[in-house]
Amino acid sequence: MRRRSLEIERETKAKYGWGLEGLWALTSTVVLINQLFLGSLMTVVVGFNWPVEHDNTVGVIVDGELVFASEEERWTRHKHSLNEPPTNALRQAFLFLRRKYGIKPRDVDAYAVNFDPQLMALSWRYVWWRSAFKKLIGKDVKLDLFQGNIIGKGLGVLRAGLLYLRGDYLDLARRFVRFAIHSIGEDAPDNIRVIPVPHHLAHAASAYYFSGFDDATVLTVDGFGEFEATVVWRVRDGEFEKVASIPTVYGSLGLSYEEVSAKIGYDRLEGPGKVMGLAPYGKASKYYEKLKSFIRHDDKYYPFRFDVPGKWKIKGTGVDYRQPYKIIANSLYPGGRVPWDVHGDLHPDAVDLAWAVQAVTEETMLHLAKWAKEHTGEDKLGLAGGVALNAKANMVIHYSKLFNDMFIFPAANDAGGPIGAAAYVYEHVLGGKMKRQRLKTVYLGPEYSDEEVKKVVERGGWNAKYVGDDVNEVVDLIVKGFVVAWYQGRAELGPRALGNRSIIADPRRKDMWGVVNRIKGREWWRPLAPSLLEDDASKYFIDPVPHQFMILMYKFKPEMCEVVPAVCHVDQTARPQTVNKEGNKTWYELIKAFKDETGEGIIMNTSFNLAGEPLVETPQDAIKSFALGGFKALYLQGWLIQK
Numbered sequence: 001m002r003r004r005s006l007e008i009e010r011e012t013k014a015k016y017g018w019g020l021e022g023l024w025a026l027t028s029t030v031v032l033i034n035q036l037f038l039g040s041l042m043t044v045v046v047g048f049n050w051p052v053e054h055d056n057t058v059g060v061i062v063d064g065e066l067v068f069a070s071e072e073e074r075w076t077r078h079k080h081s082l083n084e085p086p087t088n089a090l091r092q093a094f095l096f097l098r099r100k101y102g103i104k105p106r107d108v109d110a111y112a113v114n115f116d117p118q119l120m121a122l123s124w125r126y127v128w129w130r131s132a133f134k135k136l137i138g139k140d141v142k143l144d145l146f147q148g149n150i151i152g153k154g155l156g157v158l159r160a161g162l163l164y165l166r167g168d169y170l171d172l173a174r175r176f177v178r179f180a181i182h183s184i185g186e187d188a189p190d191n192i193r194v195i196p197v198p199h200h201l202a203h204a205a206s207a208y209y210f211s212g213f214d215d216a217t218v219l220t221v222d223g224f225g226e227f228e229a230t231v232v233w234r235v236r237d238g239e240f241e242k243v244a245s246i247p248t249v250y251g252s253l254g255l256s257y258e259e260v261s262a263k264i265g266y267d268r269l270e271g272p273g274k275v276m277g278l279a280p281y282g283k284a285s286k287y288y289e290k291l292k293s294f295i296r297h298d299d300k301y302y303p304f305r306f307d308v309p310g311k312w313k314i315k316g317t318g319v320d321y322r323q324p325y326k327i328i329a330n331s332l333y334p335g336g337r338v339p340w341d342v343h344g345d346l347h348p349d350a351v352d353l354a355w356a357v358q359a360v361t362e363e364t365m366l367h368l369a370k371w372a373k374e375h376t377g378e379d380k381l382g383l384a385g386g387v388a389l390n391a392k393a394n395m396v397i398h399y400s401k402l403f404n405d406m407f408i409f410p411a412a413n414d415a416g417g418p419i420g421a422a423a424y425v426y427e428h429v430l431g432g433k434m435k436r437q438r439l440k441t442v443y444l445g446p447e448y449s450d451e452e453v454k455k456v457v458e459r460g461g462w463n464a465k466y467v468g469d470d471v472n473e474v475v476d477l478i479v480k481g482f483v484v485a486w487y488q489g490r491a492e493l494g495p496r497a498l499g500n501r502s503i504i505a506d507p508r509r510k511d512m513w514g515v516v517n518r519i520k521g522r523e524w525w526r527p528l529a530p531s532l533l534e535d536d537a538s539k540y541f542i543d544p545v546p547h548q549f550m551i552l553m554y555k556f557k558p559e560m561c562e563v564v565p566a567v568c569h570v571d572q573t574a575r576p577q578t579v580n581k582e583g584n585k586t587w588y589e590l591i592k593a594f595k596d597e598t599g600e601g602i603i604m605n606t607s608f609n610l611a612g613e614p615l616v617e618t619p620q621d622a623i624k625s626f627a628l629g630g631f632k633a634l635y636l637q638g639w640l641i642q643k
């Protein structure tokens with residue numbers, strides 16, 4: 001080995017006139033200079049949701065790698081950030097780029113958004129221009145439309161009128177970016193490139209570019225897009241080919257799930273996740289038979305299709321696309337919603353409706369996956385779109401063994417769309433090559449230094465001590481039956497807490513199920529998930545594969561449900577996170593220490609937030625939620641704080 005390196009040293013000297021050490025020093029200097037002054041040498045794409053909708057997120061690709069992502073909800077503290085432009089998330093992205101790479105906003109090569117207005121009906125484009133405009137003005141975003149003297153202002157009015165008529169919401173996107181840049185005291189370039197990527201292509205790109213697959217079948221299953229709701233893709237070496245596309249009026253598993261959830265008593269964004277947890281309390285019923293009667297799996301034109309008889313018409317806006325699904329939900333359960341208190345006793349109609357929509361979704365997803373495999377010939381599967389958050393339907397595909405490997409983008413909903421859009425633009429518009437590896441981490445939020453955390457702890461005058469990576473005391477508290485809040489590092493992208501913003505408890509104690517749900521203000525019947533050592537996955541589950549992102553369920557081995565009853569749902573399933581040392585060292589150490597003490601390498605893990613709130617983001621948020629919530633202790637990036 002030593003001889004070989006000497007040879008290389010000699011060859012290098014002969015060829016370049018200096019040795020490896022010289023080359024190393026030079027390379028390091030270039031990297032440093034690049035970091036300090038030449039951010040522009042790197043290729044940077046920033047993706048964000050546009051027009052403003054829900055789950056608004058900013059994702060950043062630098063030289064083919066996803067380096068940052070943050071959801072606006074974490075900053076506004078409103079779950080799903082409905083109608084909130086991602087101003088805070090975009091500012092944070094700029095600050096991160098400046099601090100980490102010396103990249104300034106003027107060095108950003110392009111911005112990518114996850115809807116293409118060209119593909120929309122004119123009426124819908126106009127609706128979205130108007131709503132984007134209102135939302136920006138409502139959030140005090142200065143659009144600089146009317147500037148200068150009376151002529152300038154007049155021209156501004158004329159221009160705004162033309163954009164309004166044309167429904168050009170990309171112009172509003174450029175103005176929004178400029179506003180965010182100015183708000184951090186930077187100069188904005190004259191030319192801000194905003195490149196639209198079709199909605200389903202953006203989802204497909206998120207499922208493909210981070211899967212590590214060269215060739216794959218990709219399914220994007222969603223509420224809607226510009227005009228389609230479900231798309232089957234064949235992707236070969238970065239080339240996306242649409243194999244089937246089902247228009248929203250015929251193929252929206254997302255909207256059908258949302259409308260049935262509304263009947264059960266839940267809103268359209270929060271509902272489906274809760275209804276998935278409610279479904280196992282129900283059974284096959286008239287609702288299931290009725291819902292099934294609306295869907296054809298053997299359609300002549302599409303892989304599947306909702307078929308709603310009678311006279312009804314779509315006028316062309318997003319709202320109208322819901323119409324067939326409203327008709328279906330009303331025919332299942334006429335009139336208003338099921339009259340029940342979601343925190344009280346289960347209602348037979350609520351649970352049977354939930355069972356029905358979950359069963360039909362699972363059956364249709366499985367049918368779609370079979371159809372897709374037959375028509376693409378690819379044996380690896382990528383999944384994205386809001387319906388891919390349905391970890392139970394994903395489980396059905398997993399156990400079918402239809403595909404050799406499966407990757408679901410962790411932010412399968414619209415929080416992942418802009419990230420896919422940015423990756424697509426990086427390759428297909430800027431000519432780069434994405435680093436085609438399996439996504440290793442979703443810890444992509446802003447960084448908080450130990451100094452910053454220390455200041456927050458000291459300022460509050462808490463009963464705190466620094467324990468660093470020694471998490472044994474945390475384990476002692478859990479084993480004693482306390483609920484502990486856990487915070488460290490960069491926040492998780494996507495809806496799941498994965499060991500950086502978590503609430504933890506002992507899964508062996510059945511009472512913890514009720515205790516944690518009460519602390520978080522959740523319905524008593526909702527399941528709680530486990531995080532476990534990757535090596536122990538087959539001890540607890542039937543046929544598991546390593547899965548770090550809690551977007552795929554597994555069936556428990558029945559006997560293990562008795563060992564950890566607080567994380568085993570009534571149908572003996574769970575949505576686990578498998579944890580290894582490389583993925584999250586301190587989190588791994590915690591579960592390992594719990595195993596050393598109890599013999600079980602598995603803990604209960606749910607998101608660190610109070611009722612109705614998104615995940616905590618900053619150390620200050622963590623302290624605030626800790627102060628208000630019923631937790632015994634908080635582990636805050638090395639500090640153990642006790643009440």
Ligand SMILES: [Fe+2]
Pocket residue numbers: 199203222223224385386413414417
């Ligand atoms: Fe979507």
